[in-house]
Amino acid sequence: MHFASLLLTVCWACSLFPNPGKGEVMRGTSFSKCTGFFFKRKEPSGIVPNHSARICQSYKNRYHFATMYDRDLRIPLYSAYVFERNAGGCRSDEWLIEPQLVNLSYSRNMEEERSSNIDKNKLEESQAVTADYVPTSSTYDRGHLNPCSHQEEQDSKIATFSLTNIVPQLNTLNQGKWREYEEGLTAKTAGCKKVYVVVGVIPGKSKINNRVYVPSDIWSAVCCVIKKRTKTWAVIASNNANKVNDINVTDLEKKIQSYTGRGVKLFPAMC
Numbered sequence: 001m002h003f004a005s006l007l008l009t010v011c012w013a014c015s016l017f018p019n020p021g022k023g024e025v026m027r028g029t030s031f032s033k034c035t036g037f038f039f040k041r042k043e044p045s046g047i048v049p050n051h052s053a054r055i056c057q058s059y060k061n062r063y064h065f066a067t068m069y070d071r072d073l074r075i076p077l078y079s080a081y082v083f084e085r086n087a088g089g090c091r092s093d094e095w096l097i098e099p100q101l102v103n104l105s106y107s108r109n110m111e112e113e114r115s116s117n118i119d120k121n122k123l124e125e126s127q128a129v130t131a132d133y134v135p136t137s138s139t140y141d142r143g144h145l146n147p148c149s150h151q152e153e154q155d156s157k158i159a160t161f162s163l164t165n166i167v168p169q170l171n172t173l174n175q176g177k178w179r180e181y182e183e184g185l186t187a188k189t190a191g192c193k194k195v196y197v198v199v200g201v202i203p204g205k206s207k208i209n210n211r212v213y214v215p216s217d218i219w220s221a222v223c224c225v226i227k228k229r230t231k232t233w234a235v236i237a238s239n240n241a242n243k244v245n246d247i248n249v250t251d252l253e254k255k256i257q258s259y260t261g262r263g264v265k266l267f268p269a270m271c
C-alpha cells in the first residue's frame with residue numbers, strides 16, 4: 001500500500017519535472033527497477049557488453065520489458081519480457097528512441113524519434129536511429145527482439161517499437177520462419193502459468209550504415225512456469241538463412257559464451 005502510493009508520487013513528479021535519479025537507463029549494475037521481467041528476478045549472467053546500458057523500457061511512465069543494450073554495437077544483446085499470448089495486431093510508423101542513452105538526466109520515457117527535441121547529432125552518437133535502417137531495408141528489416149505480437153496491451157505493443165529493441169534482421173527470416181516461431185509460442189506454452197522469454201543475438205562482424213552491427217544469429221529462450229515445476233527450451237536462427245533451429249538451453253549458452261568469452265546462464269535461478 002505504502003509502496004504503491006510512493007510509486008504514484010514518483011511518477012506524478014517525473015511527469016512534471018525533469019527527474020534525475022529516477023532513470024530508465026539504470027546507473028548501477030542491475031535492472032533494479034524492472035527485475036520482474038526475469039525469472040525469479042535474475043538477469044542472465046555473462047552477457048554484459050563493454051559499454052552497456054540496462055534499459056527498463058518505459059513508455060507512458062510504465063515499464064514494459066527490459067533490454068541489455070550494447071552502446072558500441074548500437075544493438076540490444078537481449079530483451080527480456082513476460083509473454084502474454086500471440087495477440088497480433090501490430091503495425092507502427094513511429095519508431096521510438098531512448099533519451100537516457102544521450103543523457104541520464106533526460107526523460108525516462110522513450111519518445112518518438114520524429115518529434116524528439118534531442119539534438120540529432122547527440123542522438124545518433126548514442127544509439128541507432130531510423131536513418132541507419134532505411135538504406136538497407138530491402139535486405140534487413142528492423143527486427144524486434146521482444147515482438148509486438150507477444151504483448152497484449154496497446155502501450156506495451158507500442159513500446160516494442162523502441163529502436164533499442166531492434167536489430168538488423170534478414171527480412172526473409174523476420175517475415176518467414178522467425179514470424180512462424182513467434183506465432184507458434186501460444187500453442188507451445190499452453191499449460192504454462194507464467195512464461196519468461198529472453199530473446200537475444202550473437203553479434204556478427206558487419207555493420208549497416210557503417211554504424212549498427214548485424215547479428216550473425218538470433219535466439220530465443222523460454223522459461224515456462226507450471227506451478228512448482230518449470231520447463232525450458234530455446235531456438236536459434238542464423239541471420240542469413242530462413243530457418244529456425246531447436247537447441248537446448250545449455251547448448252545455446254555455450255554458443256553465446258563463445259562470443260562473450262565468459263560463462264553464460266540465461267536463467268541463473270535455474271528454470
Ligand SMILES: *[C@@H]1O[C@H](CO)[C@@H](O)[C@H](O)[C@H]1NC(C)=O
Pocket residue numbers: 050072
Ligand atoms: C571489449 O573490450 C575488449 C578489451 O578492450 C576488446 O578486446 C573487445 O573487442 C571489446 N568487445 C567489443 C564487442 O567491443
Ligand SMILES: *[C@@H]1O[C@H](CO)[C@@H](O)[C@H](O)[C@H]1NC(C)=O
Pocket residue numbers: 103104105106
Ligand atoms: C546532461 O544534461 C544536464 C541537464 O541538461 C546537463 O547539465 C549535463 O551537462 C548533461 N550531461 C552531459 C554528459 O551532456
Ligand SMILES: *[C@@H]1O[C@H](CO)[C@@H](O)[C@H](O)[C@H]1NC(C)=O
Pocket residue numbers: 248250251
Ligand atoms: C543438450 O543437447 C546436447 C546435444 O547437442 C546433449 O549432449 C546434452 O545432453 C543436452 N543437454 C540437456 C540438458 O538436455
